[in-house]
Amino acid sequence: MPDLAHGLRHVEHVMGTVFSFDIRDTPTTAIHGALAEAVRNLHRVDAVFSTYRPDSHISRLDRGEIRMEDCPPEVHEVLYLCAQATHASDGWFNIIPAGTLDPSGLVKGWATEAASRLLHDAGAHHTCVNGGGDLQLRGQAAPGIPWHIGIAHPLFPGKLATVITVGHDLAVATSGSAERGAHIINPHRGTPATAFASLTLVGPRLTLTDAYATAAFARGDGARDWIETLDCYEALAVLPDGREWRTPGFSRYGS
DSSP: OOOOGOOEEEEEEEETTTEEEEEEEEHHHHHHHHHHHHHHHHHHHHHHHOOTOSHHHHHHHHHHHOOGOOOOOOHHHHHHHHHHHHHTTTTTSSSSSTOOOOOHHHHHHHHHHHHHHHHTTTTTTTTTEEEEEEEEESSBBTTTTTTTEEEEOOSTTEEEEEEEESSOEEEEEEEEEEOOSSEETTTTEEEESSSSSEEEEEEHHHHHHHHHHHHHHHHGGGHHHHHHTTTOEEEEOOOOTEEEEEOGGGGGBBO
């Protein structure tokens, strides 16, 4: 069971954001090794997928300098997952939103989930891996104590929109404009999506939870109906005027 007094924490600046690791299991040599490997992998993901690095595989692929067969296996995996998300969201998840190849709406969640899986395989079963505000949770925060995750309110700095309480494996992803401005594009219009101030989605694993949160934010008015068709996903949306809506099952997690 988790031991808060003998846990392990680490913060890493990578992929243009901050990743944090909160491990509540007693650290072992295997867990320390998995954490070091997870950090190395995050830097590798950045080198392969960053759209801000002209030498990354994804940038070179977009410019036509290399072909898919010249890319490492993770590029094939990520683009396959992106295609799945695009199909499931009726095209609202799009990796060419502004005319250039950009799978970052899925990559951060995929990388965070992969880091969490490395820790789990090494014996860390009570962890929170936070990739720039998107989280993969496992187990409990302490024996009999669930994780409590505060979701920042997009309109009132310093206040929370909700607190998610969960004592089992769960992913939490939030898309919004508070941190980065109106950066999510409506792929059918080519203009910024503005229907929400933020949208928080919970689901079983972060890769698709992150991608679906982006798709729902881009979709706007039809997002609630679409999310309610998905198995094992629930959402809280905050509108620009401060109004909120929640899918029926969200009350199991959020106050």
